[in-house]
Amino acid sequence: MSIRIKILFALFLLFAAEEPARSQDAVKWVFTDYPPANFRTEKGDFSGFFYDIVMEVFQQRLGIRVDISVYPWKRCQRMVECGEADIMVTIPTPERKQYSVTHSRPIWIKRRILYTYREHPRIHEINLINGLASIKKGGYRVVSYLGNGWTEKDVQGIDIPVTFATTVDNMYRMLAAKRGDLIIEEKVLAAPHIVDLGLSKKIVETNGVGSESGFHILIGKKSAYASLIQALDREIEDMRKQGRLEEIFRSYLFSQSN
CATH class of the missing domain: 3.40.190.10 (Periplasmic binding protein-like II)
Structure with missing residues (x-):
């Protein structure tokens, strides 16, 4: 086997090994059950108006899969702070702003x-x-x-x-x-x-x-997705202009124009 073929074969193996990891890339969202904002149903499905917003903005609009884990709330915050998780939906307090970035206007x-x-x-x-x-x-x-x-x-x-x-x-x-x-x-x-x-x-x-x-989507500064904050802001404002945020709220039997 020539050196050129060996190099091409090695590159093929390298990219093949990386592909599964790429396909598994996802935003890790952590929360504690807080119905009807975000929670797990008795059947084990996820639901809530935060859930609908996060899934639409990341999966449908930004094309990034979302993985969800449910933990006690203090642990959720620690995970985002230390980089074990990427996002949480909460109030951007001064303390949380020290370790996260967020969009301009609240989603709720x-x-x-x-x-x-x-x-x-x-x-x-x-x-x-x-x-x-x-x-x-x-x-x-x-x-x-x-x-x-x-x-x-x-x-x-x-x-x-x-x-x-x-x-x-x-x-x-x-x-x-x-x-x-x-x-x-x-x-x-x-x-x-x-x-x-x-x-x-x-x-x-x-x-x-x-x-x-106001509640925002917060992305941890240690997250690989922190650089998406401008795109996140753009998509949320687009959802607001299109009436999607209000539509989601109404599906949970209440209205909020913000």
Whole structure:
């Protein structure tokens, strides 16, 4: 066999060995179950409005396969920070911006309203609350879940007392057991949990409002896909202009124009 043929054969083997790895390249997305934003169904399928958005923007528009893994929320954040995972969907806090990049405008605006337990002695006052400052002034105790960075920074950070549950479901159980005064949560996220846990007679939605904040797709700076942030931003804005974001939200029985 001539040297030229040997070289060509070696190159063929090299490219053949690389091809399976290329075909397996994928964006690794990590999240904790948070219906109806992103969750795993009883059949084991993935669903949620974040799921629909992420799959469309990466797989359909950018042509990159998405691999999903479900972990506790604190672990998800650590994985993106250290480069074990590529993306997560959450609020781009100053801390998270240190290890991730994101697009210009949120894909979803979360309007957090107040929930309390039925027959709370101050329920009429809670109905009038507008903002975290009023919660602090009223001396209310908030119930949240471990890994909720927004609660840790914005709520606990201004000295509002917080009791943390180990999971999202346990957060609702704790409020129903009167182990706190309030849960601050988006209605579309809270309502299904309350119903599924059989707590509709123990937890009530109020007219009080906690705050609003925007959710983004965050790509870890250590990810090989961090350089796609401009393309990601372009595709998300295109989905917004085409009405796809609103269409996805409406498919989950709510509307949000942002």
